[in-house]
Amino acid sequence: MSKTAKKKPYLQTLALGGLSLASYYFLFTHVNQVMEYFVKGGIYAALPIATALYFSIVHGSFASNVLSILGLQAAKGTGH
Amino acid sequence: MKKWIVVLFTAVFMLMMFAPAAFAESAPPDNFKIGSFTQVNEASHTATFVPSDTNEPATVKLDEAIKAEDVKLDDKAMVSFSDSNGSETVTEITVMFLGLTRDKLIALLIVGLVGGLLSGFIGSGGAFVLTPAMMSLGAPGAVAVASNMCHKFPKAMVGSYKRFRYGQVDVKLGLVVAGSAIAGVQVGFQIQKWILNTWGSAGSDLYVSFVFVIILVVVGGIIFKDAVTTAKGKTEVKTPKLAARLQKIKIPPMIHFKKADVVISAWVTMPVGFATGLLAATIAVGGFVGVPGMIYMIGATAMVASATELLVAFVMGMWGSIQWALAGLVDIRLVLIILAASLFGVQLGALGTTYVRDHTIKLVMGTVMLIVAVSRGVKVPVYLAHLNIISLDKNLANLLDSISFWALIAALLVAGGIISAAMVKGIVRSRIEEKEAAVAGRA
Numbered sequence: 001m002s003k004t005a006k007k008k009p010y011l012q013t014l015a016l017g018g019l020s021l022a023s024y025y026f027l028f029t030h031v032n033q034v035m036e037y038f039v040k041g042g043i044y045a046a047l048p049i050a051t052a053l054y055f056s057i058v059h060g061s062f063a064s065n066v067l068s069i070l071g072l073q074a075a076k077g078t079g080h
Numbered sequence: 081m082k083k084w085i086v087v088l089f090t091a092v093f094m095l096m097m098f099a100p101a102a103f104a105e106s107a108p109p110d111n112f113k114i115g116s117f118t119q120v121n122e123a124s125h126t127a128t129f130v131p132s133d134t135n136e137p138a139t140v141k142l143d144e145a146i147k148a149e150d151v152k153l154d155d156k157a158m159v160s161f162s163d164s165n166g167s168e169t170v171t172e173i174t175v176m177f178l179g180l181t182r183d184k185l186i187a188l189l190i191v192g193l194v195g196g197l198l199s200g201f202i203g204s205g206g207a208f209v210l211t212p213a214m215m216s217l218g219a220p221g222a223v224a225v226a227s228n229m230c231h232k233f234p235k236a237m238v239g240s241y242k243r244f245r246y247g248q249v250d251v252k253l254g255l256v257v258a259g260s261a262i263a264g265v266q267v268g269f270q271i272q273k274w275i276l277n278t279w280g281s282a283g284s285d286l287y288v289s290f291v292f293v294i295i296l297v298v299v300g301g302i303i304f305k306d307a308v309t310t311a312k313g314k315t316e317v318k319t320p321k322l323a324a325r326l327q328k329i330k331i332p333p334m335i336h337f338k339k340a341d342v343v344i345s346a347w348v349t350m351p352v353g354f355a356t357g358l359l360a361a362t363i364a365v366g367g368f369v370g371v372p373g374m375i376y377m378i379g380a381t382a383m384v385a386s387a388t389e390l391l392v393a394f395v396m397g398m399w400g401s402i403q404w405a406l407a408g409l410v411d412i413r414l415v416l417i418i419l420a421a422s423l424f425g426v427q428l429g430a431l432g433t434t435y436v437r438d439h440t441i442k443l444v445m446g447t448v449m450l451i452v453a454v455s456r457g458v459k460v461p462v463y464l465a466h467l468n469i470i471s472l473d474k475n476l477a478n479l480l481d482s483i484s485f486w487a488l489i490a491a492l493l494v495a496g497g498i499i500s501a502a503m504v505k506g507i508v509r510s511r512i513e514e515k516e517a518a519v520a521g522r523a
Contacts, residue, residue: 024416024420027412027416028413031413034412035156035177035411035412035413036132038408038410038412039114039132039156039176039408039409039410040114040132040133040408041114041132041133041405041406041407041408042133042406044408045402045405045406045408046405047405047412048230048401048405048410048412048415049230049398049401049402049405051412051415051416052230052231052233052234052401052412052415052416052419053234053237055234055416055419055423056234056235056237056238056419056423059419059420059423060234060238060423060427063423063424063427064242064427066424067424067427067428067431072428072431072507073431074246074431074434075434075435075506075510076510076514
């Protein structure tokens with residue numbers, strides 16, 4: 001392996017993956033309560049929106065790190 | 081630049097506040113309540129219904145068409161009411177949440193992954209297959225639309241962030257298009273409503289299909305032809321003729337879009353956004369006109385247009401999701417299952433764009449649009465039969481339905497195939513070049 005190769009974010013990926021998995025586990029093991037509140041509408045509309053945003057950040061960062069570990073990165077010279 | 085962006089963000093969100101009905105993909109229905117039944121009384125043909133919002137049980141009458149066994153106790157349901165007979169009567173009961181089996185889970189993950197890949201690459205797509213896919217798995221139409229939208233905006237957010245980092249998003253252009261698209265959605269929704277009231281559901285389906293097929297065949301054909309022509313040439317075509325002509329119109333306010341490298345009148349950008357919104361409200365895939373509009377009318381490259389469309393999808397999707405969530409129709413389980421795969425797909429599609437040239441994005445977009453046009457086109461005879469304009473054999477109608485569904489799946493698979501092949505080719509080429517450069521450096 002070349003000396004200039006970037007260090008792969010194993011630890012970060014593991015932490016994010018763990019957090020994402022735990023979040024999915026929590027949500028799906030409490031699905032009845034979740035569905036009770038998430039469909040109430042009105043002010044409760046914030047719940048599905050915030051949840052979708054939360055998962056997109058946690059799981060999205062995890063996915064991004066997995067792709068980096070797999071060596072799938074943007075072509076050199078593109079942005080940063 | 082920064083001042084401009086703050087002003088535009090404020091303008092777009094102000095517009096949202098004053099446009100309460102502005103959301104893509106038609107409006108959430110309003111003649112229903114969400115809740116569950118706890119008891120049915122066959123003798124009096126009534127049931128005890130507990131609405132989710134108030135939790136106060138009430139006895140409701142059941143319409144004659146509803147049998148006692150149709151009332152599933154304790155399942156969350158969308159319940160439609162009519163005020164006939166002077167009191168509230170239940171006219172329709174739709175169980176809201178489909179049971180999730182392993183097969184359904186796998187289907188949602190696969191469609192999510194490929195749909196995400198497509199969105200990351202061409203800026204839109206995924207929605208055209210996700211909503212019908214959820215419905216064919218058993219989700220009611222309204223829940224499928226709501227869940228699709230609530231999954232779309234975080235996916236578009238992640239995708240646009242990635243492509244912003246690759247230097248492909250024109251934030252100002254995205255906000256201008258999103259702002260005018262909100263106005264387009266309003267008008268599109270009113271047209272839909274008028275058609276629905278005048279010609280009913282089959283008439284509305286026919287209108288949607290007609291618009292869908294015409295636009296997809298014409299625009300998809302133009303993009304496909306352009307992709308093939310530019311793929312043959314060694315260099316990309318600079319500015320399309322129409323965009324070059326439109327850029328000469330100097331009616332103020334003129335806007336400078338830095339990333340797109342275009343100075344153009346707001347009177348040109350606004351119709352593009354407006355048409356995007358109009359189409360989003362009509363055929364649910366605004367990006368199919370937004371991206372070509374940004375390329376052929378404004379003069380952005382396919383790379384910038386597809387990246388910018390993700391920002392437009394985020395802004396519009398977020399607003400739409402709020403509306404559908406207010407109505408309580410989002411099935412968060414579906415949203416999160418699809419996101420689990422689509423967040424990988426969208427980032428893979430986004431990084432894929434860094435290995436390809438403009439014509440590959442156009443090729444994928446043109447191909448997808450033409451196949452999706454076939455999918456909707458074959459349904460036209462079905463809707464004509466519903467309107468009693470032609471007669472259609474039941475078996476033939478079923479066959480056309482399945483051709484329509486499988487054409488959507490084919491569109492996803494073909495697009496996924498082209499994107500993956502182009503990406504692998506690009507990555508291999510880039511690694512060979514890196515190795516050659518390293519060898520040359522050592523020598």
